[in-house]
Every structure is written in C-alpha cells, then in structure tokens.
Amino acid sequence: MNTANRLAxxxxxxPAAVIMGxxxxxxxxxxxxxxxxxxxPSQSIGEADFVGFKNYINLFFDPAxxxxxxxxxxxxxxxxxxxxxxxxxLALLLDRNIRGMSLLRTLFILPMMIAPVVxxxxxxxxxxxxxxxFNRFLKSIGLEGVDWLGQNALLSVIIxxxxxxxxxxxxxxxxxxxxxxxxxxxxxxxxxxxxxxxIVYIKIPLMMPVLIVTALLRLIDAFKVLEVxxxxxxxxxxxxxxxxxxxxxxxxxxxxxxxxxxxxxNYLLILLLLLTVAMFAFTRFQDARAARLxxxxxxxx
Amino acid sequence: MAEIRLEKLVKRxxxxxxxxxxxxxxxxxxxxxxxxxxxxxxxxxxxxxxxxESVSSGxxxxxxxxxxxxxxxxxxLAMVFQDYALYPHMDVxxxxxxxxxxxxxxxxxxxxxxxxxxEVVGLTDFLHRKPAALSGGQRQRVAMARALAxxxxxxxxxxxxSNLDAKLRGQMRAELAVMxxxxxxxxxxxxxxxxxxxxxxxxxxxxxxxYIQQQGSPEELFKRPANKFVxxxxxxxxxxxxxxxxxxxxxxxxxxxxxFKLEVPEDKAATLAATTRQVIVGIRPSDLNFSAxxxxxxxxxxxxxxxxxxxxxxxxxxxxxQDDVTVELKSETPxxxxxxxxxxxxxxxxxxxxxxxxxxx
Numbered sequence: 073m074n075t076a077n078r079l080a081x082x083x084x085x086x087p088a089a090v091i092m093g094x095x096x097x098x099x100x101x102x103x104x105x106x107x108x109x110x111x112x113p114s115q116s117i118g119e120a121d122f123v124g125f126k127n128y129i130n131l132f133f134d135p136a137x138x139x140x141x142x143x144x145x146x147x148x149x150x151x152x153x154x155x156x157x158x159x160x161x162l163a164l165l166l167d168r169n170i171r172g173m174s175l176l177r178t179l180f181i182l183p184m185m186i187a188p189v190v191x192x193x194x195x196x197x198x199x200x201x202x203x204x205x206f207n208r209f210l211k212s213i214g215l216e217g218v219d220w221l222g223q224n225a226l227l228s229v230i231i232x233x234x235x236x237x238x239x240x241x242x243x244x245x246x247x248x249x250x251x252x253x254x255x256x257x258x259x260x261x262x263x264x265x266x267x268x269x270x271i272v273y274i275k276i277p278l279m280m281p282v283l284i285v286t287a288l289l290r291l292i293d294a295f296k297v298l299e300v301x302x303x304x305x306x307x308x309x310x311x312x313x314x315x316x317x318x319x320x321x322x323x324x325x326x327x328x329x330x331x332x333x334x335x336x337x338n339y340l341l342i343l344l345l346l347l348t349v350a351m352f353a354f355t356r357f358q359d360a361r362a363a364r365l366x367x368x369x370x371x372x373x
Numbered sequence: 374m375a376e377i378r379l380e381k382l383v384k385r386x387x388x389x390x391x392x393x394x395x396x397x398x399x400x401x402x403x404x405x406x407x408x409x410x411x412x413x414x415x416x417x418x419x420x421x422x423x424x425x426e427s428v429s430s431g432x433x434x435x436x437x438x439x440x441x442x443x444x445x446x447x448x449x450l451a452m453v454f455q456d457y458a459l460y461p462h463m464d465v466x467x468x469x470x471x472x473x474x475x476x477x478x479x480x481x482x483x484x485x486x487x488x489x490x491x492e493v494v495g496l497t498d499f500l501h502r503k504p505a506a507l508s509g510g511q512r513q514r515v516a517m518a519r520a521l522a523x524x525x526x527x528x529x530x531x532x533x534x535s536n537l538d539a540k541l542r543g544q545m546r547a548e549l550a551v552m553x554x555x556x557x558x559x560x561x562x563x564x565x566x567x568x569x570x571x572x573x574x575x576x577x578x579x580x581x582x583x584y585i586q587q588q589g590s591p592e593e594l595f596k597r598p599a600n601k602f603v604x605x606x607x608x609x610x611x612x613x614x615x616x617x618x619x620x621x622x623x624x625x626x627x628x629x630x631x632x633f634k635l636e637v638p639e640d641k642a643a644t645l646a647a648t649t650r651q652v653i654v655g656i657r658p659s660d661l662n663f664s665a666x667x668x669x670x671x672x673x674x675x676x677x678x679x680x681x682x683x684x685x686x687x688x689x690x691x692x693x694x695q696d697d698v699t700v701e702l703k704s705e706t707p708x709x710x711x712x713x714x715x716x717x718x719x720x721x722x723x724x725x726x727x728x729x730x731x732x733x734x
Binding site for chain 2: 253255256258259260261262263264265266269273274277278280362365366368369
C-alpha cells in the first residue's frame with residue numbers, strides 16, 4: 073500500500089517522461105553517438121565505423137570550419153550590438169504619446185513577422201547588382217553601384233538581419249521603458265537631469281536586466297541563423313558568409329560526412345548551452361539578490 | 374528665500390478644465406498645505422509649480438519672476454513624492470547626492486553634504502543600502518534627505534506620508550514638524566488628510582472642484598469656515614449639519630428645525646440679512662456638552678444610538694428627530710444607549726450657512 077502510494081507520482085509523470093525521452097533525448101543521443109562515427113549517408117548507423125573523437129579533433133584543426141566559426145561569431149556579435157543600439161535608441165525616441173503612435177509601433181514590428189525565406193529573397197533582389205533597388209537608387213543620384221552580395225557579402229547579410237530583428241529588441245526595450253517608475257524619472261527632472269542624463273543615469277541602468285536577457289536571446293538566435301543567408305548568398309562568395317549552420321548542412325548533404333556534421337552540431341550546441349547557462353545564471357542571480365534584500369528588511373522588522 | 378505667487382492659474386486637459394483660475398500667494402518661509410478630497414486639483418497645482426505639468430493659462434511667479442516656461446530643473450526647487458520616487462539602482466548615498474553630482478560639485482563637498490543631511494534624517498548607518506533593502510519609513514527619509522541636499526528655496530511635498538502605516542505616519546508627521554522649525558524654506562505640502570494639514574500648516578488652502586474654497590491659518594479656518602464644504606472638511610469627527618429656518622421674535626433670533634429651536638447669539642444675529650430665512654446650522658461635535666438642566670433655547674435633545682469609546686473621549690452617534698448628530702465628550706460622562714438626553718450648545722459653536730449658496734452667514 074505504502075509503496076504504491078510512493079510510486080503514484082512517478083506513474084503519473086511517466087507518460088510525459090516517455091514522450092520527452094522519445095522526442096527530445098533520442099534525437100540528441102542519436103546525434104551525439106553519430107558524431108563519433110565515420111558515417112556516410114548510404115550506410116545505416118550500425119554499419120558506420122566508430123572513430124572516437126577523430127571528428128572533433130579534425131574539425132578543431134580544420135581551417136574551413138574555423139573560418140566558418142569566425143564568420144558566425146562576427147555575424148552574431150555585430151548584429152546583436154547593432155540591433156541593441158538601434159532598437160534601444162528607437163525605443164527611447166518613441167517612448168512618448170504622439171498621435172498615431174500605436175500604428176507606428178505596429179509598423180515597426182512588421183519585419184519580424186515575415187518568414188525568413190521571404191526576407192532572404194526580398195533582400196537578395198534589393199541587393200541585385202544591376203536591377204536591385206539599392207544600386208538603381210545609387211546610380212540615379214550619380215554614384216557608383218556597390219557590389220553588395222559580392223565583396224561586401226557579410227556586411228550585406230548583417231544589414232538584412234538588423235532590419236529583421238531590431239524590432240524584437242525595440243518592442244522589449246519599449247515595454248521595459250514604459251514599466252519604469254514614472255515618479256523616479258520626474259524626480260530626476262527636478263534633480264536637474266537633462267534628457268540625455270536621464271537616459272544615461274536612470275533609464276538605461278533600470279532597463280539593464282531586460283537588455284541583458286534580450287541580448288542573450290538574440291545572440292543564441294543569431295548563432296543558429298540559416299535560411300536568410302542560405303537564400304541570399306548560399307554562404308558565398310567563397311566562405312565569406314558561410315556560417316556554421318550552413319556549413320553543417322553542406323557537410324551532411326554535399327560532402328556526405330554525417331559524423332563530421334554531427335560533431336559540428338555538437339560544437340555549436342556546446343556554445344549555445346554556455347550562453348543559455350549564462351542567461352539562467354544571470355536571472356537566478358537577480359532573483360537571489362532581490363530575495364536577499366527583502367530578507368534583510370524583514371529581519372530588521 | 375522665495376516668495377511664490379500663483380496668478381489665475383488654469384489647467385485644462387483637452388476641453389476639460391480642472392483648475393479654474395487659482396490665485397494664491399505664499400510668503401517666504403511659509404508652510405502652506407493644500408488640502409482637499411481626491412480630484413480637487415491640489416496635486417495638479419503642485420505639479421504645475423514643480424514644472425511636471427504644463428500651465429494652460431495664468432502664471433507662476435517666484436520672487437516676482439515668471440517661471441512657468443522653465444524646465445523643472447531650472448526652477449530651483451526640491452520635491453518629495455508620494456511613492457518616494459527613489460532611484461532603485463543607486464544606494465542611499467547615491468540617491469541623496471544625485472542632484473549634486475549632476476551639478477559637478479567637488480567630491481569632498483558632496484560627501485560632506487550627504488553626511489550632513491543623512492544625520493538630519495537619521496540615515497547615517499544606511500548610506501550604502503539600496504532602496505529595496507529599506508523599510509517604508511526609511512525610504513521616505515531618503516526622499517526627504519535627497520530634497521534637503523539640494524539646498525533649494527522651495528520644498529514641495531506630494532502626499533509624502535500617505536503610503537505609510539498609521540503609526541509611522543504619526544511619527545513622521547511629528548518629525549516633519551520638528552524639521553520645519555530648523556529648515557528655513559518655503560514649503561508647499563499637498564495632502565488629503567486634514568489632520569496633517571492642521572498640525573503642520575502655517576496656512577491651509579482648502580481646495581474643492583478646482584477652486585480654492587478658503588485659505589488662512591488652521592485656527593481661522595476651523596473657527597470661521599467660509600462655507601459648508603470647509604466646515605465639514607476640517608475637524609474630526611466632522612461638523613453636524615441641520616436644516617433650519619430663521620425665526621425672528623421681538624428682538625431675539627432663533628433657528629428652528631424639525632425638532633429643535635436654538636437662539637442665535639445677539640452679535641451673530643446682528644450680522645444676518647433680514648431676507649434670509651432658509652439656513653443650515655453647523656455644530657461641531659465638541660461644541661455640545663451634556664447638561665440635563667440647560668434651557669430649551671440653548672440645547673438639543675438627542676437620542677443616543679451608538680457610543681464609540683476611543684479612550685479618554687467617546688463619540689456618540691445620536692438622533693435629533695430625523696437627523697444624525699455626532700457628539701464628542703469625555704468618556705466618564707454617564708450615558709446609557711437609547712436614552713434621550715439634553716446637550717447644551719456653546720453659543721460661539723453655532724455656525725450658520727445659507728441653504729442655497731452654502732456660504733457662511
């Protein structure tokens with residue numbers, strides 16, 4: 073009787089646990105196991121040779137993979153910084169009551185709602201060297217056209233990503249701004265803070281917790297970006313825009329090296345895991361600090 | 374240090390006018406309390422002086438200089454907010470010194486000032502705490518210290534005590550009264566609490582519906598209210614109001630209600646216009662004394678319904694015919710519920726108001 077009672081909770085949890093195991097852990101385990109194999113798509117997983125950490129070691133010294141990792145890092149860090157600056161800046165500018173503000177806000181977040189493939193196609197046409205919007209405009213005002221997706225490919229994909237994802241940071245910053253204590257800002261005005269000083273000393277510091285979480289979320293997302301770049305440049309020219317996600321897909325399909333592709337995925341996974349852990353650590357740290365302060369007040373009665 | 378004058382101050386939100394031409398003068402070093410029920414325009418007036426609300430028309434003068442076009446920071450004032458409005462990411466010292474740091478004052482001067490005002494409000498041990506680690510009373514002290522540190526001539530308070538619990542509110546009120554004696558500033562204090570107004574003010578300004586109802590010293594307002602609103606707003610428990618008619622009989626004047634007839638003292642009767650008939654009689658609960666053998670024309674017969682014991686004093690809720698009358702008296706007075714007792718009215722305690730205009734007569 074007693075044993076049955078103690079087992080009851082686990083019985084109830086079992087279906088969920090089984091589904092999670094099947095849907096989440098099985099593919100993950102499959103990939104991790106696959107990363108230790110020299111595995112061709114024509115073989116079943118059982119026929120592949122076990123090669124231990126060879127895939128990982130090869131990748132570590134592979135200049136193409138390293139370059140791809142470098143491109144990803146450059147891409148992710150640049151887009152997140154640029155999006156933060158532009159998104160927060162826009163939020164600071166638009167945090168006021170102007171007629172038609174709600175319509176304007178809706179317009180601003182439209183790019184985020186467009187499917188990535190569509191975004192990629194759209195920008196690819198706009199960047200087109202002869203018939204694209206940008207070069208036609210430049211030529212119409214008498215300037216030289218820019219070789220957008222050629223020599224400046226990485227910059228071009230960064231611009232496209234900024235266009236699509238700045239609204240994300242914009243909405244979250246605006247929400248953070250509007251939840252700031254009004255009276256603290258009024259107190260700052262009376263204390264003599266100019267608009268700029270209010271931003272630097274009051275608004276930004278108070279928005280910081282939201283901004284840090286938002287930046288980490290965007291960073292995690294930027295590391296996994298694939299479709300937009302696939303459609304716009306396919307990683308080219310050369311390896312100049314070949315981000316890791318793209319290289320993984322090419323390794324698996326073009327180079328037919330499933331083991332290596334799996335190992336690459338794991339490298340990316342570890343990187344993202346570190347970022348996620350950092351984000352959780354940050355929020356836990358925030359909560360713990362708030363709890364500590366509240367306890368301090370209570371103890372003093 | 375600063376003399377403030379409001380001239381025909383008007384505030385409109387769209388087409389709704391909430392302040393209708395406020396005229397007010399506040400002398401240097403005066404403690405002015407704006408008091409009134411919520412929505413009477415007292416906070417709006419204060420926020421217009423602070424520069425947090427724009428002025429629709431009219432002007433605010435400080436020492437004869439118009440200031441309504443200036444930014445809050447250029448008006449030379451300090452303000453304490455209802456919700457303290459502390460900067461949550463700065464510690465107590467940071468909060469207190471923020472204005473001074475913006476002014477780029479030298480570091481030693483800032484440190485000395487922080488130390489000085491922290492001592493005044495008793496926060497010396499908490500300088501390195503964040504606001505989240507402070508209790509409500511301590512936060513209010515920080516807000517006070519932050520305003521003090523600025524050394525401005527005008528001090529604005531927007532309901533500073535209403536977020537505190539009753540006991541702490543009484544304590545902080547007393548501390549404010551003490552601080553008031555040492556700090557020489559022009560202070561404007563907004564509250565809906567008439568006790569705060571009575572205890573702190575040099576001058577009370579009673580507001581209602583966007584108009585100033587009356588201004589003057591607490592005693593003046595309490596003893597000679599200009600209208601029924603002021604009479605009913607100041608004083609606790611509030612004044613009793615009874616409808617009555619003026620009856621003139623030979624050379625004596627009476628007010629006659631459904632179940633009472635009181636004589637109006639001669640000096641008061643002399644000032645009444647001959648045409649006035651319909652009046653409201655106002656009697657404060659403390660102006661009624663238990664007195665079984667008082668004469669008819671100076672007394673009310675009241676049926677005691679409820680007795681509220683508050684310690685030394687008791688408040689009796691009584692019936693005078695159809696009307697309710699509150700009486701305040703010493704608890705040792707022997708009173709039984711349900712009895713009809715005679716209470717003498719102090720002659721100077723009879724206030725008369727015109728029934729249509731509600732103005733004092």
